[in-house]
Amino acid sequence: xxxxxxxxxxxxxxxxxxIPTEAMAxxxxxxxxxxxxxxxxxxxxxxxxxDFLITVRGDSMQPHYFSGDLVACKMLSLTDIFFQWGKVxx
Numbered sequence: 632x633x634x635x636x637x638x639x640x641x642x643x644x645x646x647x648x649x650i651p652t653e654a655m656a657x658x659x660x661x662x663x664x665x666x667x668x669x670x671x672x673x674x675x676x677x678x679x680x681x682d683f684l685i686t687v688r689g690d691s692m693q694p695h696y697f698s699g700d701l702v703a704c705k706m707l708s709l710t711d712i713f714f715q716w717g718k719v720x721x
Contacts, residue, residue, distance in 0.1 A: 638673045638675065638701070639673070640671045640672060640673055641672050641673060641674050642672075643672065643674065644672070645672075645674065646672025646673050646674050647672060647673055647674070647675060647678060647679075647681050647682075647683060647684050647703070648667055648670035648671070648672050648683050648684070649670055649671050649672070649673060649683070649684045649685070649686070649701070650665055650670060650683050650684065650685045651665060651669055651670060651671075652665065652685070670683075675703070678703035680705065681703035681704060681705060682704060682705050682706045683703075683704050683706075684701050684702065684703055684704070685701070685702055685704060686699065686700070686701055686702075687699065687700045687701075687702055692719065695719075696719070702719070
């Protein structure tokens with residue numbers, strides 16, 4: 632698991648964008664629009680297939696995810712997705 636302050640930003644377009652908002656664990660916060668140009672980018676080898684990174688805030692996903700953890704996210708088509716109980720979705 633990575634913490635946001637442990638990563639070094641990159642100017643490369645190959646980096647993964649860090650969405651400048653927080654995943655509020657246990658709370659549905661609605662939707663928000665973010666421009667990719669507003670995002671810092673990071674190169675994280677273990678997350679190379681991720682579409683974006685987001686910082687978790689809150690304790691409801693412990694012991695798997697803690698407040699301040701970065702999670703790597705992959706965008707999925709809503710037509711091809713099956714939501715499974717007990718899995719994490721952003």
